Amino acid sequence: MHQSSLPRDERIMRQIPVDSDWLASLVFPLALIMISLWPPAISEARLQDRIVAIVNSELIMLSDMTREFETEQERLSREHHGSDLAQRLKTAEYMALTKLIERRLQLQEAKAQKIQVSDLEVKQALEQMKRQGS
Known part of the structure; x- marks a missing residue:
């Protein structure tokens, strides 16, 4: 088929060479732009989580x-208001962080001393705590 007998659009398309490298160089940056603009919720979620403490390398x-802190925060919010609530929340937040740091230190020390606790020992300790609490 002679090119002049083709419709005008087809003739134009046949004259444009398609270079796959050129196409890839166009598609990749466009894809990056679309990805960066599309999910603001994902980027916001990443920004909300941050490091609050480093315990050795953890x-x-x-x-x-x-x-x-969540459960304590809910309880305090029900029981207190205003500046009293703000102060109590600040203290509870500090205590939650302190508890996490202490727990990490204990686990690191147990690992360093190669202390292992079986499931049976955990169950027995829980039962003993229940008996002491009654």
Whole structure:
């Protein structure tokens, strides 16, 4: 088929050489731009979690502290208001972080001393704590 007998659009398309490298160099930056603009919720979630403490080489993240602090925060919010609530929340947040740091230090020391606890020992300790609490 002679090129002049083709529709005009097809003739133009046949005259444009398609270079796959050129196409890839265009698609990749466009994809990066789309990805960077598309999921703001994902980038916001990453920004919200941050390091709040480093215990030797282990990180304690804000999300760890939030989980530790959550129940106490709910209780305090029900029972207190205003500046009293703010002060109590600040103290509870500090205590939650302190507890996480102490727990990490204990686990690191147990690992360093090669202390291992079996499931049976954990169950027995829990039973003993229940008996002492009654």
